[in-house]
Structures are given as C-alpha cells and as structure tokens.
Amino acid sequence: MDRTRLYRNGVLKAEGFPIDEVSDHVGDPSAVVWFDLCSPTPSDLAKISEELGLHELAVEDALHSRQRPKLDTYDSHLFLTVYGAKLADRNLDLIEISIFVTKNALVTVRESSEFDIGEVIRRWDANTEMARYGVPYLLHGLLDYVVDGYFDVLQAMDDRVEALEDDLFDDRPGDRAYIQRQTFEMRKKLVRFRRLAVPMREIVGSLLRRSVEMLDPALAPYYQDVYDHTLRTAEWTDSLRELVGNVREAHINQQGFKLNDIxxxxxxxxxxxxxxxxxxxxxxxxxxxxxxxxxxxxxxxxxxxxxxxxxxxxxxxxxxxx
Structure with missing residues (x-):
C-alpha cells in the first residue's frame, strides 16, 4: 500500500492522502512531503517524475532492480540506492530501496513489502520535534533504520560463526562435510553483505561532506552517528570474513591431521x-x-x-x- 505524509513547519498535518495530491503541496516552501511506493509500475513513476522534475536516468534505475548501492547527484534532486537486509532461515534477504531527495520531498521506492517502512515511521514519530528539519531528518531516520538492520544481520552471523568454531572440535559423524558446507555458505553470505555494507559507508560519508549545503548543523551529529555505524558494520564484516577463513583453514588442517593419524x-x-x-x-x-x-x-x-x-x-x- 502506498503511504503519504505532509509536514508543515515541522508539524504533521496529513497522512494517507492520494499521491495525486502531492503536486498541491510541493510548491509550498513550508511543506515537506513524503510518500512511499511499493513495487510501482513505470506509469506510476512517470507521473511522479513529472510532478517533482526527477531525472529520467534516476527513474530508470529505480525501475530496474539489482542496482549497486550509490548516491547520484542531479540538478534538482539526489538519488540514492540502498539495501535493507535481514537473515531469515539462514538466508540473507536483500531488499532494494530507491530514494529521491528534493528540497521539500522525500520519495521512497521499495522493491517489495518485506522492508518494514512502518518501523521507519515509528522512528520519525518518536522524535517529532526534529521534524522541523524537514527532508534531511526524514532521510536520516530511514538510513538509520537500514544501518541498524545490518547490525542484526551481523550479530546473527557472528553467533553462527561461533557455533561453527564449537562444532569444529566436536568429533561427530558427518561433521566434516557439514562444517565445510556451512563455512562455504557463510563466506558467500558475507561477500554479498560486504557489497552493500562498504558502499553504504561511502553514501553516508558523501552526505556528511554535503552538510554545509544540505544539512542543518544540528543534524550533522546524527549523520555522523550513522556514519560511525557504517564504519562498524564494514569492520565487523571484514572481521567475520577473516574468522570464517580461519575456521575453514583450521578445518582443512584438522582433516590433514586426521589423515596423518589414519x-x-x-x-x-x-x-x-x-x-x-x-x-x-x-x-x-x-x-x-x-x-x-x-x-x-x-x-x-x-x-x-x-x-x-x-x-x-x-x-x-x-x-x-x-
């Protein structure tokens, strides 16, 4: 379901109104509009593009999935591609989110409903006095939720690596093939995850470098906090990759020792x-x-x-x- 919100002078005035009414508000300098599209059609994005003056290349990227995480700058807006991540049944699910940022409008385009946009709204509502900072504050809440999701994924992976380390020294039938398969799969997941964690660091860093022209000084510490979190996720990912490599190497050495005993x-x-x-x-x-x-x-x-x-x-x- 598409969602909409209207803020005026930092106060929530309306929500759930039709997207067709967005053009009635974007012309008001005191108004900030957010609307969310889930799996939109090309015609839906074409209509939004005309109302907000979005660049055709950015709209094309939003329609085509599997874009790399990035921040593109256009004359009238910014375009971001980020990925939400979650670990379900040991499978790493990535949900692509395209974000259009104009002076007084924020547009989010989700690949699927698996990304919980409702939690982002709850974060916005938990600190309503910050809404006076407009679009940059809304963007911060979205990016902060995305990056916090990375920590949940990494914590689950960290626990799994620790379990593999414990299984490494449990001499049970069938463990050899199991550990080898699990370390290989875990390494593949970490490689996929690193491809979005490292670019996310660059995206937030670029936004911080634009703080003079885009951000109110009061918001700079909030973006700096998100940037610090992206650094931690990148470092944690590299650390886990090294641990998985050590487990795999120890497992191979252990097999060599057992073969020597035989x-x-x-x-x-x-x-x-x-x-x-x-x-x-x-x-x-x-x-x-x-x-x-x-x-x-x-x-x-x-x-x-x-x-x-x-x-x-x-x-x-x-x-x-x-």
Whole structure:
C-alpha cells in the first residue's frame, strides 16, 4: 500500500492522502512531503517524475532492480540506492530501496513489502520535534533504520560463526562435510553483505561532506552517528570474513591431521601383521628347524608371534599411533 505524509513547519498535518495530491503541496516552501511506493509500475513513476522534475536516468534505475548501492547527484534532486537486509532461515534477504531527495520531498521506492517502512515511521514519530528539519531528518531516520538492520544481520552471523568454531572440535559423524558446507555458505553470505555494507559507508560519508549545503548543523551529529555505524558494520564484516577463513583453514588442517593419524594406524597394523607373516613364512620353509615335526615347534612359533605382536602394539599405543 502506498503511504503519504505532509509536514508543515515541522508539524504533521496529513497522512494517507492520494499521491495525486502531492503536486498541491510541493510548491509550498513550508511543506515537506513524503510518500512511499511499493513495487510501482513505470506509469506510476512517470507521473511522479513529472510532478517533482526527477531525472529520467534516476527513474530508470529505480525501475530496474539489482542496482549497486550509490548516491547520484542531479540538478534538482539526489538519488540514492540502498539495501535493507535481514537473515531469515539462514538466508540473507536483500531488499532494494530507491530514494529521491528534493528540497521539500522525500520519495521512497521499495522493491517489495518485506522492508518494514512502518518501523521507519515509528522512528520519525518518536522524535517529532526534529521534524522541523524537514527532508534531511526524514532521510536520516530511514538510513538509520537500514544501518541498524545490518547490525542484526551481523550479530546473527557472528553467533553462527561461533557455533561453527564449537562444532569444529566436536568429533561427530558427518561433521566434516557439514562444517565445510556451512563455512562455504557463510563466506558467500558475507561477500554479498560486504557489497552493500562498504558502499553504504561511502553514501553516508558523501552526505556528511554535503552538510554545509544540505544539512542543518544540528543534524550533522546524527549523520555522523550513522556514519560511525557504517564504519562498524564494514569492520565487523571484514572481521567475520577473516574468522570464517580461519575456521575453514583450521578445518582443512584438522582433516590433514586426521589423515596423518589414519596413516600411522595403518602403518602400525601393517607392522604388527608383518611379524606373524615373517615367522610363519620362516617356519614354512622346507628345511628342518628347531621343533620340526614336534608340537614344541608350533608352540614356539605361536608364542613368538604373540609376544612380538603384543610388544609392537604396546609401543605404537604409547606413541599414539593406534
């Protein structure tokens, strides 16, 4: 459902009015208009483009998904592409959001309804006295909610990496393939997430650099806070990537150690089996030997097999080869 709001002199005057009425308010310098479009059609955006004077390239980017996170500057407005993120059933879901920023209008275009725009509205309403700063304040609330969502995703990924570290040393059947698959999938998610976390840092940084011409000095600390959060998300993402790489490397080394143990066991058992083979082979020669044709010969060879094999087993066991 499309949503609309009208602020005048920092006070909420109307909401839920038809988008067709937007043109009646954007001409008023004291008015600030916000409206949200969810999966709009080209005709919907064309109508908005005519009313607000949006650039055709920005409108085209808003219609085509899979845009990279960015901030574009046009004569009459700014255009931002950001992504909301959430981790559901261990799947990383990314929701593209296109944002048009004019002097007294903010337009959000969501790819799907999975992005909770209602929570953004609740943030705006939680600090109504700041609404007097107009569009920059509304934009701050939106970006702040997007970046806070990154922390939720990273915390879930961090917990998952810790679980993988614990599973690494649990010797249970099937763990080897499971850990290898999970580390590979986690690394793919972190790579995807980093592609939006790092550009987000650049977007907010660019807005801060425009603070002289765009932001009221009172809003600069709020944007600086969002920028600090984007730095933390980028650093946290890189840290998790390194941890996943360490888990994967440790898992590979662990497999090498286990293979080495298996080879030592095989070698040890081969040595033990070689002893009776040698003795029986020796006594099987067609020549007389001590105890030949007498029971004592059989018992002597059996005792030698048992004693030597037992001695080898004890020696290999002490060395940890068995």
């Amino acid at each position: 080879m030592k066991k095989i070698t040890s058992w081969a040595a033990i089996i070689a002893v009776p083979t040698m003795i029986t082979g020796f006594y099987g020669q067609n020549v007389p030997y001590p105890g030949f044709s007498h029971p004592i010969g059989f018992w002597t060879s059996s005792a030698a097999i048992f004693v030597v094999s037992s001695a080898l087993y004890v020696i290999f066991k002490k060395r940890g080869w068995l």
